[in-house]
Amino acid sequence: MALVSNVVLITGCSTGIGRATAERLTRAGFDVFATARRPETLEELEGLGCRTLGLDVTDEQSMVRAVRSVVDTKGAVGVLVNNAGYGEYGPVEESSADALRQQLETNVVGMTRLTQLVLPQMRAQRWGRIINLGSISGKISLPGCAYYSASKYAVEAISDALRFEVRPFGVAVSLIEPGAIKTAFDEAGLARLRASTREGSPYKRYNDGVAKAISAAYEGAMGKMAGSPDDVARVIERAIRARRPRSRYRVGGGASLMLATRKLLPDRAMDLLLRSQFPSPARVSDERTD
Numbered sequence: 001m002a003l004v005s006n007v008v009l010i011t012g013c014s015t016g017i018g019r020a021t022a023e024r025l026t027r028a029g030f031d032v033f034a035t036a037r038r039p040e041t042l043e044e045l046e047g048l049g050c051r052t053l054g055l056d057v058t059d060e061q062s063m064v065r066a067v068r069s070v071v072d073t074k075g076a077v078g079v080l081v082n083n084a085g086y087g088e089y090g091p092v093e094e095s096s097a098d099a100l101r102q103q104l105e106t107n108v109v110g111m112t113r114l115t116q117l118v119l120p121q122m123r124a125q126r127w128g129r130i131i132n133l134g135s136i137s138g139k140i141s142l143p144g145c146a147y148y149s150a151s152k153y154a155v156e157a158i159s160d161a162l163r164f165e166v167r168p169f170g171v172a173v174s175l176i177e178p179g180a181i182k183t184a185f186d187e188a189g190l191a192r193l194r195a196s197t198r199e200g201s202p203y204k205r206y207n208d209g210v211a212k213a214i215s216a217a218y219e220g221a222m223g224k225m226a227g228s229p230d231d232v233a234r235v236i237e238r239a240i241r242a243r244r245p246r247s248r249y250r251v252g253g254g255a256s257l258m259l260a261t262r263k264l265l266p267d268r269a270m271d272l273l274l275r276s277q278f279p280s281p282a283r284v285s286d287e288r289t290d
């Protein structure tokens with residue numbers, strides 16, 4: 001029987017979940033290619049025994065080069081962990097179309113294109129695992145998170161169709177759906193939100209409220225429910241090792257509770273609940289002009 005490559009390629013390993021996954025899988029004995037758009041951030045992982053590559057998921061040539069380099073040495077990428085991503089926050093009216101394009105290019109197009117690049121060899125060896133980082137935001141669109149949610153809803157949609165299409169070739173597709181996980185993710189998104197909120201905007205105080213609500217998910221009483229990057233890495237390892245991987249794995253940050261609430265409540269009741277957590281933009285601007 002021909003040898004099957006179970007080499008793991010992970011995107012976005014400079015920090016957070018990608019880094020923790022590269023560490024955990026390397027320690028567990030997997031042959032890991034950790035990638036980042038700034039390869040200089042991967043030195044420590046190299047010290048652990050990971051191979052490292054530059055890979056920017058918005059750059060076609062960099063994706064092609066990275067996959068070719070694994071295929072040339074190992075025959076195939078056996079496991080692809082599509083982790084790279086970021087959160088674009090802000091009200092729809094004031095968030096530019098370019099910001100939306102960039103969000104989708106990184107979180108959706110990049111993941112999809114990389115998947116296309118690894119599939120021919122996975123099909124040829126009749127074995128593969130594709131692990132996509134979704135989010136609870138792929139199930140619930142919260143105020144101020146429209147573009148990020150749009151990207152993660154798309155990750156859900158593409159993963160569901162892909163799972164059906166590639167199963168007959170021995171390739172399993174799993175979605176990881178984390179709730180709040182303590183990484184640099186939320187702070188980076190909030191910094192962008194602060195920088196893009198213009199003086200005099202009718203959404204100024206609303207944005208402050210959105211920022212407060214997002215921070216609350218990671219700090220204080222609610223933050224106690226937030227998971228660690230390694231909690232997610234552990235679930236990813238489980239999905240890779242499973243003989244029949246599940247289509248979805250939920251992890252951390254009250255993800256299951258939030259999803260159950262969303263399923264149970266009709267839209268009107270859900271909006272009411274959200275109004276108790278987020279300031280109303282209209283009421284805020286009315287207050288300003290009184």
Ligand SMILES: NC(=O)c1ccc[n+]([C@@H]2O[C@H](COP(=O)([O-])OP(=O)(O)OC[C@H]3O[C@@H](n4cnc5c(N)ncnc54)[C@H](OP(=O)(O)O)[C@@H]3O)[C@@H](O)[C@H]2O)c1
Pocket residue numbers: 011012013014015016017018036037038055056057058082083084085086087106133134135136177178179180181182183184185186188
């Ligand atoms: N943290 C959470 O609460 C949470 C919850 C649900 C889902 N997730 C998802 O989990 C994944 C990882 O997030 P994280 O929490 O680990 O955040 P993080 O610590 O901010 O890490 C994000 C990683 O993505 C990389 N990245 C961004 N744009 C890229 C690009 N164009 N090409 C290649 N890499 C790029 C970043 O690289 P740079 O360092 O170069 O920016 C970084 O390595 C994301 O898909 C996120 O949506 C996170």
